[in-house]
Amino acid sequence: MKLSERIYRFLLRSYPADFRHEYGNEMSILFRERVRENRLAAFIQVVRDLLLHAPQEHWHMLRQDLGYAFRTWRQAPTLPVIALLALALGIGANTAIFSIVHAVLLRPLPVQEPGRLVRLFETNPGRDLWTFTASVPNYLSWTEQSRTLDFAAFSPQALTWTGEGDPERLDGMAATASLLPVLGVSVAQGRWFTPEEQQLGQHQVVVLSHALWVRRFGGQTDAVGRKVIFNTAPYTVIGVARPDLRVPAAPDIWVPLIIDHAHAGRGNHYITAIGRLRPGFTIQQAQDDMVSLASELGRQFPETNKEWSIRMVPLLDWMVDEQIRTALIVLLAAVAMVLLIACANVANLLLVRAASRGKEIAIRAALGAGAVRISRQLLTESLLLSLAGGAAGLLAAYGAAAIARRSLIDIVPRAAEISVDLNVLLFALGLALFTGLVFGLAPLWQLRGKHGFENLKETGRTSQAAPRSRTRTVLVIGQVSLAALLLIVTGLLVQSFVYLGRTSLEMDPEHVLTAQVALPYVRYGNGRAAAETLSRLTASIASAPGVAAAGFSSVIPLGPGADTSMGAAVGDGGAAPQDFIQCGWRIVSPGFFQTLKIPVLRGRIFSSEDTPESRRVFVINREAARIFYGEQDPVGRPLRMENGWVGEVIGVVGDVRMGDISEPPSPSVYFLPSQVGRMPVYAILVRMQGDPESAAGLIRERLKEIDPNLAAYAIQPMWKFVEDNSATARIGSWVMSLFAGIALCLGMIGIYGVISYLVALRRQEYGVRLALGARPGDLLKLVLRQGLGLALPGIVLGLSAALFLSRPLEKLLFGISAWDPQTYMVVAGLLGAAALAACYAPARRAARVNPLTALRAE
Amino acid sequence: MKTRSSAEAHQPMPLATFHILIALADGDHHGYAIMQDVAERTGGKLNMSPGTLYGSIKRMLEDGLIREIEERPLAGDDERRRYYRITPAGRRAAAAEMSRMSELLNHAYATGLRPKRT
Numbered sequence: 001m002k003l004s005e006r007i008y009r010f011l012l013r014s015y016p017a018d019f020r021h022e023y024g025n026e027m028s029i030l031f032r033e034r035v036r037e038n039r040l041a042a043f044i045q046v047v048r049d050l051l052l053h054a055p056q057e058h059w060h061m062l063r064q065d066l067g068y069a070f071r072t073w074r075q076a077p078t079l080p081v082i083a084l085l086a087l088a089l090g091i092g093a094n095t096a097i098f099s100i101v102h103a104v105l106l107r108p109l110p111v112q113e114p115g116r117l118v119r120l121f122e123t124n125p126g127r128d129l130w131t132f133t134a135s136v137p138n139y140l141s142w143t144e145q146s147r148t149l150d151f152a153a154f155s156p157q158a159l160t161w162t163g164e165g166d167p168e169r170l171d172g173m174a175a176t177a178s179l180l181p182v183l184g185v186s187v188a189q190g191r192w193f194t195p196e197e198q199q200l201g202q203h204q205v206v207v208l209s210h211a212l213w214v215r216r217f218g219g220q221t222d223a224v225g226r227k228v229i230f231n232t233a234p235y236t237v238i239g240v241a242r243p244d245l246r247v248p249a250a251p252d253i254w255v256p257l258i259i260d261h262a263h264a265g266r267g268n269h270y271i272t273a274i275g276r277l278r279p280g281f282t283i284q285q286a287q288d289d290m291v292s293l294a295s296e297l298g299r300q301f302p303e304t305n306k307e308w309s310i311r312m313v314p315l316l317d318w319m320v321d322e323q324i325r326t327a328l329i330v331l332l333a334a335v336a337m338v339l340l341i342a343c344a345n346v347a348n349l350l351l352v353r354a355a356s357r358g359k360e361i362a363i364r365a366a367l368g369a370g371a372v373r374i375s376r377q378l379l380t381e382s383l384l385l386s387l388a389g390g391a392a393g394l395l396a397a398y399g400a401a402a403i404a405r406r407s408l409i410d411i412v413p414r415a416a417e418i419s420v421d422l423n424v425l426l427f428a429l430g431l432a433l434f435t436g437l438v439f440g441l442a443p444l445w446q447l448r449g450k451h452g453f454e455n456l457k458e459t460g461r462t463s464q465a466a467p468r469s470r471t472r473t474v475l476v477i478g479q480v481s482l483a484a485l486l487l488i489v490t491g492l493l494v495q496s497f498v499y500l501g502r503t504s505l506e507m508d509p510e511h512v513l514t515a516q517v518a519l520p521y522v523r524y525g526n527g528r529a530a531a532e533t534l535s536r537l538t539a540s541i542a543s544a545p546g547v548a549a550a551g552f553s554s555v556i557p558l559g560p561g562a563d564t565s566m567g568a569a570v571g572d573g574g575a576a577p578q579d580f581i582q583c584g585w586r587i588v589s590p591g592f593f594q595t596l597k598i599p600v601l602r603g604r605i606f607s608s609e610d611t612p613e614s615r616r617v618f619v620i621n622r623e624a625a626r627i628f629y630g631e632q633d634p635v636g637r638p639l640r641m642e643n644g645w646v647g648e649v650i651g652v653v654g655d656v657r658m659g660d661i662s663e664p665p666s667p668s669v670y671f672l673p674s675q676v677g678r679m680p681v682y683a684i685l686v687r688m689q690g691d692p693e694s695a696a697g698l699i700r701e702r703l704k705e706i707d708p709n710l711a712a713y714a715i716q717p718m719w720k721f722v723e724d725n726s727a728t729a730r731i732g733s734w735v736m737s738l739f740a741g742i743a744l745c746l747g748m749i750g751i752y753g754v755i756s757y758l759v760a761l762r763r764q765e766y767g768v769r770l771a772l773g774a775r776p777g778d779l780l781k782l783v784l785r786q787g788l789g790l791a792l793p794g795i796v797l798g799l800s801a802a803l804f805l806s807r808p809l810e811k812l813l814f815g816i817s818a819w820d821p822q823t824y825m826v827v828a829g830l831l832g833a834a835a836l837a838a839c840y841a842p843a844r845r846a847a848r849v850n851p852l853t854a855l856r857a858e
Numbered sequence: 859m860k861t862r863s864s865a866e867a868h869q870p871m872p873l874a875t876f877h878i879l880i881a882l883a884d885g886d887h888h889g890y891a892i893m894q895d896v897a898e899r900t901g902g903k904l905n906m907s908p909g910t911l912y913g914s915i916k917r918m919l920e921d922g923l924i925r926e927i928e929e930r931p932l933a934g935d936d937e938r939r940r941y942y943r944i945t946p947a948g949r950r951a952a953a954a955e956m957s958r959m960s961e962l963l964n965h966a967y968a969t970g971l972r973p974k975r976t
Contacts, residue, residue: 015909019912019916022916023912023915023916025938026888026889026890026908026912026938026939026940027908027909027912029889029890029936029938029939030889030890030893030908030911031908033890034908041905045905045907045908045909046907048907048909049907049908049909049910050909052909053907053909053910053913054909056913057909057913057916060913060917
């Protein structure tokens, strides 16, 4: 054969195999004749054929297969409908969870080169501090001395919009002029801050968020340059941020971070620092650079910086913590298992269908359809099923993604970005194709080998019954093992959530309403002024009918403001830096303890005898008493704070949960407001005798009477903070329970299908047994044992897998081990019972076989 | 094999299909002969590629417009060549296509259009 003809025969492979076998020889003859006439024209025709006609033949074949599939489905729609539902469920759930994972973990941050951005923490291993914020002087030293990073910093700052209508409290963020350059982004209108505007006196400029610009300025282009009043002081709008400026936060408004060299303490850590790696430097090099810089600062400033170091993590890792990452990965693994179980079910259904279509396939084979052609047609049906299921699942995923966005927006970082975008669409498409291939292989598997296609042509039957039921058995065992694994994980998470709910908070959040008030520095520049105003406010509120108690504080337990701490040491002087133990601190009024019904364990709480002029007094919690004083009574003993405050401990209260319910209590010190400095934001807490929401109007009204320029905001019942604190665990438990329930149902359907098939296959045998004297009850037990025999290997496999795979779950568990034996036993028992339930109907059919009918059929 | 019941079901007919029916109307031929016949009849303007030819033949076989025959009109011919014969359904379909074209031509004449002289 000439080379040109060899090449042509190779290129013919672009045609469908059947077409090639049918006409390949003639086409080669034609090509040979053409080459003799005009070689160039012949090859041009070949190229045209490859580009135009080969795809047309494939498309023609696909249309035939699709038409055939629709006709057969119309005749027997039950199976395709069940398969479609199972696939829509599996693919839809996977797509929905992937949309969350993609938005939160995979989508790059909307900044330049996000991989080169890091979050910096100040650390003090001796005090077990690993994620501390930075102080302004330290930050300035870093910017001057580091050779590997460019820095930016920011800190939350509440602002109240006054001057037009009712005052409105805004979530603000004070940021350095370097923030946008470090992020590598720009504003949408106007400009960002200059370094000069970070000085006191030149700082009264703002950059509006896109959302605020639309809401308060109607999206008009003349917003830049306008004067606005915040905290009763005039500010100028200099810019409007882009809508996607949500890194590192998404406040309503941006203001300059004031660098006050005179008053910024090196030991006062309150700003969040980020950095961008300079070209040519790696994160490890930057880490080493900053550690040596921290050591140098420790030598220069031993009182504040000795034994402090610096740690950095990639910015995205800081924004999305490990607990959320683990939870998302667990969810993704769970839905993947549900999909695999659904695929196994669909594969089983297709195997049953292939068995019933044996004669039809035999006829097609006899008429000349090769194994490749028939396999192609079966695979087309599978892919059509999976693509249709995928399309239905995608529609469900759109809705689920919208629900997820709304539910998770306050709980999971970047949840606002959850959507079904192109990447998620491609994921859904890829998943649909993959699942179509996976379960489509099942019927193809039967056509392989001498018991497959050739036997089919001769006998009209596919492979022997034993190989076919073995495939289905393996599929069911796989389903049961996956269901067992899912059930164990779910059981652990649900119990963890229950234990979380039973944890004592050492306070009573019921009937309590909370609100926040931002006090501008201009009129409330010291703690005493703030304390006087807020004391008048809470006294006024407490005197109203229906109010049981009222108080104020710098923190709402389990809510905002909880994360403030400093070192404390026993004694009234001379404590070395290493003697200080980190302690949470809170500024609270006397009414705080009564409003939350926090138990007083020793001594007393703040009262009217404690004034700004009297000795400084502290109240501590049980954990602080244990750490600082051991078995001794702390009442009357001195305590020294790291900032120089020395006070007398007057009382011990219960360990109120402040940050996270799942964390053990940490030591806390409570300060009297009039004896310490001011906070920019305070929380008002009101206990009502009835519905707590009824206090909302009362708070606003009494606040307006005291100072009309103040606004109460973020008004919500205390129980909401408690609920939100366990939101991740609650939502995770609910979703996992849903998946586990689906997996259990699909597993039962799988067992039911196989046992039903085996009962049908062995009908005659049962007839013989009954004719020979067996009782119906014996057959019932026989079939039930068969069902358990199917489930047992799956249960053992699933439990073994759980023992290996559940360790990483420990991060998400509270009060229970990943190897809790009770959970494993309950799941084993549940699956065994489910298997028996699934087998009961086929078992009864077996017991009711009529021996005469069964034997006559033979 | 699918046989359409009505000749009109094949209208409008692809050009390649019509030419193949014309080529087979006066006798049985194999693929290469059909291709040569069409090229000659159209003065080289329609040179069917193997893909066009056999794609059309496959569809015409499925539609019952032509059939493959066992007899070999030419003795000693390459055994790999297959011969085709137009069926009565094929003749009816060709006739229906001719009527359609004729009607179209009449409409064109009625508007005053005239064919280009070559």
